Amino acid sequence: MRPHGQLSRLARVHWRVGVAGVLPLALLGLLLGQVLPDPAWQVPVFHFYLVSLVSFLALLLALAMTLAASQIDNVRVLFLALAFLGISSIFLVHALTTPGVLVPGANGWVGASARLSLLIGAVMLALSTLEAQPVIQRWILRHRGWIILAAFLLFALYGLVALVSAQGAPASMGSVSGSVTGHGGNHSSGYDAYSPVYGSVTDEAVAQTAAGTSQWRRVLGQVSSRLAGEPAGGLLAGVTLALLGVVGVHYWRAYGRWNGPLVRSMLLSTIFLFQAQVSMAVAPAWHLSWWEYHALLLAAFLTALAGLAREYGERGSLRGVVEGLLLRDTIQHLQREYVEVIAALCSAVEAKDVYTRGHSTRVATLAALIGQELGLPPERLRILYQAGLLHDIGKIGIPDAVLHKPARLTDEEFALIKQHPVRSHEIIRHVRSFAPIVPAVRWHHERLDGSGYPDGLAGDEIPLDARIMAAADVFDALTSLRPYRAPLSLEEALDVLDQEAGTRLDPECVSALRQVVAVRWPVETAATSLPLELEDQPVIA
Structure with a gap:
């Protein structure tokens, strides 16, 4: 059971999330239903500064995520950076094309930019919740600098085209302002948020300026007005809401598993973005709604920045902040999540054998990285990590004289060693929460050709988690100092695994391990002066 203080804190957080999810929509409903007054307030200059402020806040988030993307090999960070960069850039165009400030009058770009900014942000945020195939991830990461530059240039080009095109908009707004300022409580005729006074230019309005406007400017004006109006505007809003719904579900699940400040703030921010899109789609322009x-x-964006700042205060680095948000591929997050009993059991095992100290943690990390390389979901990565920590827990019942023996083991002693997966299984099977890690723990010494132990499984009878654990376990055993031999170099160990790939070890797991070692695995094996003895001694991990 959780302590009372933690339950109280979670209750307060749930309450805040509930209020954030209900109150703005309730207020919108009261305004549109005329339960509360919904007066018109047409102040273009204030709109310009408010939207510019929102764009600036989104830009701060974009800069933080872009910096993080340069430090972390993860495409999800890149998509987060592109999400905030897209919102910031396109929403700034929404500010710059405000009628009557920098452009002479009503134009389609102001409405189209508002819709497109949220759509682009929603697309990128949704992509940031997905795990791409390893091949795609590597390609994107190799070209991330060019991708960010291309996105920036594309957004800048959009802004330039919008501003130049909007200069040809009709300058007079008096003919339509009365329809808004004279709003008498009936919203039915004003549900198009991008009415002519705000940004949806009719074909007639565009035609009025044909004499002094170039053909390409007229065409662009018509395109922007179509995007701002219906039915295109409604379609864009629907897609945006669907994508933000996916993002919201992702962060709700993440929040349930890891209640960090940034995860919580991203959940709240997504809720606010969703409701903003609803208000944008149904409220009449310039009115309070x-x-x-x-x-x-x-x-x-204030909520997201507050969560970012608070998480930074706790972690002390931008890398740590963003890794706390990426639940699918951060070993640091997996390390924080395992319960105290796992750490205690792991320490108990490693205290028995000085030669394997740190082995369980290394195998756990390597297994999770192999799983990531294979594209496994976050829950499987957690299972692999925890299984790696406990895969040798059964050695706690083996005499020290056998574990530390520097000479060849007798048949009886090796038979005792071969029982440690069964002993591990017996220890953990009584803990309900450990049920998912049982296959990897019991069968990590099984081999594809049936020569492994303890049950002699072969081929597809061996679960994938156990095959991953086998590759990680053998690799670390080969590159670690043991009482009967010196460690192998990385290349020597990989050569051994290549020889066994397809016969005893899963070739896909070995291939994924090679990728991890080449790119991410930080092990450096130093040569020792100890003689390499007993070359035919079975590898005991």
């Missing part, structure tokens, strides 16, 4: 979506965007 329409201003609500701007306030929600401001709240979204």
Whole structure:
């Protein structure tokens, strides 16, 4: 059971999430239903500065994520950076094309940019919740600098085109402002948030400026007005809401597993973005219900920045902050999640054998990295990590004289060693939460050709987790000092694994291990002066 203080804290957090998810939509409903007054407040200059502020806050998040993307080999960080960069850039165009500030009058770009900024952000945020195939990940990571540069140039080009095109918009707004300022409580005729006074330019309005406007500018103006109006605007809003729903579900699950400040703030920010899109889609332009979506965007990015700052204060590095957000591939997060009993059991095992000290942690880390390379989901990575920590727990019942024996083991002693997977199974099977790690723990010494132990499984009878654990276990055993031999070099150990790939070890697991060692595994095996003895001694991990 959780301590009372922790339960109270979780209750407070759940309450805040609930309020954030209900209150803005309830307020929007009261305004649109005329239960509360929904007056018009047409102040383009204030709109310009408010939207610019929102864009600046999104830019700060984009810079933080871009810096993190340069430090962490993870495509999800890159997509987070692109999400905030896209929102910041396109929403800034929304500010710059505000009618009556920098451009002469109503234009389609102001409405289209508002819709597109949230759509681009939602697409990238949704991609940041997915795990790409290893081949795709490696390609994206190799070209991430060019990808960020290309995105920046594309957004800049969009802004340039929008501003130049918007300069040809009709300058007069008086003919339509009365329809908004004279709003008398009936929203049915004003549900198009991008009415002519705000940004949805009719074909007639575009035609009025044909004499002094180039053809390409007229065409672009018509395209932007189509994006800002219906049915295209409604379609964009629907796609955006669906994608933000996916993102919200992801962070809700993440929040349930790891209640860190940044995870919590990203959940709240996603909720605010979702509600902002709803308000943008249904509220009449310039009315209080329409201003609500701007306030929600401001709240979204302030919340995200607050969570980022708080997480940074706890972790002390931007890398640590972002890794706390990436639940699928951060070994640091997996290390924080395992319960105290696992750490205690692991320490008890390693205290028995000085030669294998640190072995369980290295195997756990390597197994999780192999699983990541194979594209396994986050829950499987957690299972692999915990299984790696406990795979040798059964050695706690083996006499020290056998574990530390520097000479060849007798048949009886080796038979005793071969029982440690069964002993490990017997120890952990009584703990319900350890049930998912049982296959990897019991069968990590099984081999594809049936020559392994303790049950003589072969081929597909051996679960994937156990095959991954076998490759990680053998690799670490070969590269570690043992009482009967010196460690092999990385290349020597990999050569041994290559020889056994397809016969005793899973070739895909060995291939994934090679990728991990080449790119991410930080082991450096130093040569020793100890003689290499007993070359035919079975590898005992």
